[in-house]
Amino acid sequence: MKYRPTTRTFRKLSQLLFLILFFVLFRKTDYSGSDTLPYAVNLFFRWDPLVAATVTLAARKVILLLLPSLFVILLTVVMGRVFCGWVCPMGTLLDLLDKGIHPPGNPSVRLRKMKYLVLIVLLVSSLFSLQLIGFLDPFSLLVRGAAFSIDPMFNWLTTGFFDTIYSHAPAFADRVTEPVYSVLKNGLLPFRQSFYFLSTLSLMILIAIGAMEKLGKRFWCRNLCPLGALLALFSRWSFFRRIPTASCRNCPQCAPNCRMNAFDPDNGKLHHEECNLCMDCVDDCLNQSPRFAFTRRNNHVPVDLGRRAFVGSALAGMALPVAAKVGAISRVPHPLLLRPPGVKNETDFLSLCVRCGECMKACIENALQPCFFESGYQGMFSPRLVPRLGYCEFNCTLCGQVCPTGAIPKLLLPAKQKAIIGIAVFDVNRCLPYANGIPCMVCEEHCPTSKKAILFRDKTVMNRKGEELVVKQPYVVEELCIGCGICENKCPLPGASAIRVLTASKGTSGYSDGYG
């Protein structure tokens, strides 16, 4: 028998290539020296049918950016869940993890239907404009985990190692390590150390998904992943299928080893919608040599969710949006909840935002941060500007460019420079020229609008020694302030800034006149 690469080899190659693509796009989600990003770095979200489905339902409009998802649907309709087995980086990472974890064989199939119930909750609640996909979409979880914790941790450890050598080891060590460091900096490492809220939580979610592998191979994919559930629905019509359509009686090979546990434990029939075409059963067969081929043969085994479970999850999908609507958070918005530039309406924003983390990864000042409970649980992981950490760079439009759903509108620079994020307000009890009679103008100096939104008045004040002197006291010109937050960011006072950006003005996403 002459050597041939097994079918599995192609699958593994494909998985590797898409995993690499995922990380290349992740790394390229950054400023590159030109104002526009040359690649579709958000590709994984744009071809995600779950994103397309929930966003279309929640926003009640067709978003052209998400058209590539039709391609994935088409692929699934023809080939089945090949996306799960050959493309999805989450699945690939779980497969890699299995090499160390050694999951038990023959896990329970009872939990399988859970993913459909999850999908129903997500779809129904998005129909009522509550977008919960960020908690469960595999790419959102993966990008956020990578962006908020894994990548910053990787950079922290690597630079920490080289910095220690740089500052403590003798000079000859530098000559070895510094060139290595600069090569790493030019390719593998992020440009700078970034910091994120919810870094631990984002990591824990990934760890939890990984730990579930201890319960069975691809536990997440089989039982929980709503994208997997959606693709499973479309794969019902697919005609690229395994022949034969059942495992052989008394053969211990494919059924117990199937990573998707797709064979029915009672009659050995293949649940076709569970199969992710990993090709293991093709390569490992002991006698009959199954194959995958285009066939009209129907081996459909109905998915029985149970009527109660179906109705229950649909009701839950309806109840959740209403519960969110009557939450007080919608009446009294958080005064510091600043949304990215161009976001006008909080409700629309939250129904479009899929919490993919792309904007927060791309933000060159590390200013966009994931929300915790500032806009309720339903806003968790959505982006907000935290000016004391970083400000919105006046000439930058990256967040709008990487947003896969248009939740942050893609604005041209002149429009973005007029987009109001909030309004700066002085704390005159702390601001040096007011409180202490000390001259300071750092906020005014940095104010980027060409007619500055921070101006001075000369004022005779008394300093702490009781001497009278004239200082320039800054004030905000409300019509010109766009709330970019550079003033708050650069204020030289320790701790809290003496100028803060608030959502107090009309036209900002956090503005509400529903109280008082």
Added chain:
Amino acid sequence: MVQEISCGGDEMDRRDFLRQVAKWTAGTLLASPIFNITPELLAAERPFPRVAIGTGNEITTLVERVLAPLGGMKTFVNPGNRVVVKPNIGWDRSPEQAADTHPEVVKAVVALALAAGAKEVLVFDNTCNEERRCYHQSGIKPALAGMKNVRCDYIDKRKFVPVDISKGKSIHNWLFYRDALEADCYINVPIAKHHSLARLTIGLKNIMGVIGGHRGEIHQNIGQNLADLNTVIRPALTIVDATRILLRNGPQGGSLRDVKVLNTILASADIVAADAVATTLFGLNPTDIPATRAAAAMGLGEMNLARIEQIRV
């Protein structure tokens, strides 16, 4: 008029100087070095207050022309020198917006330094906006791309070292950038522009780009603080880019209405004299500028226009 620019010491002997340098170098080898630059070392250089001013459309030749009365670049750069060219790259603005030094001025200065035999030329600035945006948008990084022995790297935070400012009246210790401290020849290439607190920002203020720490605090006594910082790094040469100046809404501007095109470049070995003469381009007196006053009072240079030799080229 005698050329007194290049020759240094009158008070300090060679041994003393070497001892200072040895201490200074030893400092760089420690994990957290303290640089101690004594007043004697500083007093060693008091350049002649001669300012060359030139006007012209062709920036490259203009730079060369204004350096000619000072003896050309070779007066300042010796073969094998490690040269720092310090432009203002502080803001994410395009060249015509007059917030950063013109890229062609930077490129011309770098080229002249290389031609004078510089082993390596370092160009950097501690920016106010995001550094990659500033380096690119200012046109400076693209302009230097492909030039051999030129490094236009972003600031490496590890290279900030605490320096004792023994001559300082207002600040006595601050973080300085090591590459700037260690340069064989430091060329200051500021742009002249309006600044709401310092009135103008020219050569003396440009030192803000080689210091670290909480730079905002400098503004609380800006004139004296800038003079103090300038006792640590004394540029061999200051070349003021006034090809276009920013009249209002400085230091970052943003509107072309605030920009005035002058096609002028000034050069001097005396940073205070350079600032003083550049001030007149704005219709102001050198005494109007707190930093110029403080620096002159500390003996860092000449601000009296009557005592400055101005050469038009």
